Amino acid sequence: MTEISTRQDVMTLVNVITVDPSRCDELLEVLVNATEETIRRVDGFVSANIHRSHDRRRVVNYAQWTTLDAFNAMRSLPQVGEHLRQAAELAESFDPITCSVVHTTS
Amino acid sequence: MTEISTRQDVMTLVNVITVDPSRCDELLEVLVNATEETIRRVDGFVSANIHRSHDRRRVVNYAQWTTLDAFNAMRSLPQVGEHLRQAAELAESFDPITCSVVHTTS
Numbered sequence: 001m002t003e004i005s006t007r008q009d010v011m012t013l014v015n016v017i018t019v020d021p022s023r024c025d026e027l028l029e030v031l032v033n034a035t036e037e038t039i040r041r042v043d044g045f046v047s048a049n050i051h052r053s054h055d056r057r058r059v060v061n062y063a064q065w066t067t068l069d070a071f072n073a074m075r076s077l078p079q080v081g082e083h084l085r086q087a088a089e090l091a092e093s094f095d096p097i098t099c100s101v102v103h104t105t106s
Numbered sequence: 107m108t109e110i111s112t113r114q115d116v117m118t119l120v121n122v123i124t125v126d127p128s129r130c131d132e133l134l135e136v137l138v139n140a141t142e143e144t145i146r147r148v149d150g151f152v153s154a155n156i157h158r159s160h161d162r163r164r165v166v167n168y169a170q171w172t173t174l175d176a177f178n179a180m181r182s183l184p185q186v187g188e189h190l191r192q193a194a195e196l197a198e199s200f201d202p203i204t205c206s207v208v209h210t211t212s
Contacts, residue, residue: 003108004107004110014122035209036211047110047210049210049211050210054174102158103155105142106107106153
């Protein structure tokens with residue numbers, strides 16, 4: 001379970017990936033496998049939450065890392081690079097946004 | 107506290123708003139006020155989680171509603187329209203993505 005809270009000392013990645021709807025499920029599989037096989041074991045990983053848009057044209061990963069440095073270090077690992085290449089072959093574009101939680105209401 | 111889980115029966119909105127960095131804080135204030143004064147009281151509201159990107163060029167609202175119909179009904183309420191107009195005056199663009207949680211790892 002992932003918690004969103006201003007009290008957590010984490011950085012947040014919102015990665016909006018655009019994809020042809022016919023390749024959406026394949027892209028989701030690549031991202032889920034990358035998370036389960038590799039990324040969850042990397043130092044600084046907190047959570048990853050993968051979403052499919054209703055029109056199947058976007059996949060959104062809402063992920064948390066302990067620090068921005070830990071997130072950037074993960075991206076340069078060779079074993080992560082292979083997963084990223086697979087995702088890049090399926091996606092039309094990536095828009096990774098690194099951010100902080102400012103306010104929550106629930 | 108907001109929980110992200112595949113077990114929840116909610117729809118998710120990821121709204122990526124692009125803004126001039128000099129107007130980022132003003133936009134955040136408008137969105138927080140809209141949520142606290144109006145939107146949290148609308149039928150079907152579950153949570154809203156407002157983020158500021160590190161470069162201050164984006165604001166991301168990760169929000170949950172019980173159903174897509176409830177979310178769409180909220181957008182047509184007159185009292186919400188006033189808040190949306192204020193936000194639209196400050197933002198360069200909006201990219202609201204309605205989606206479902208497919209997979210979580212934490």
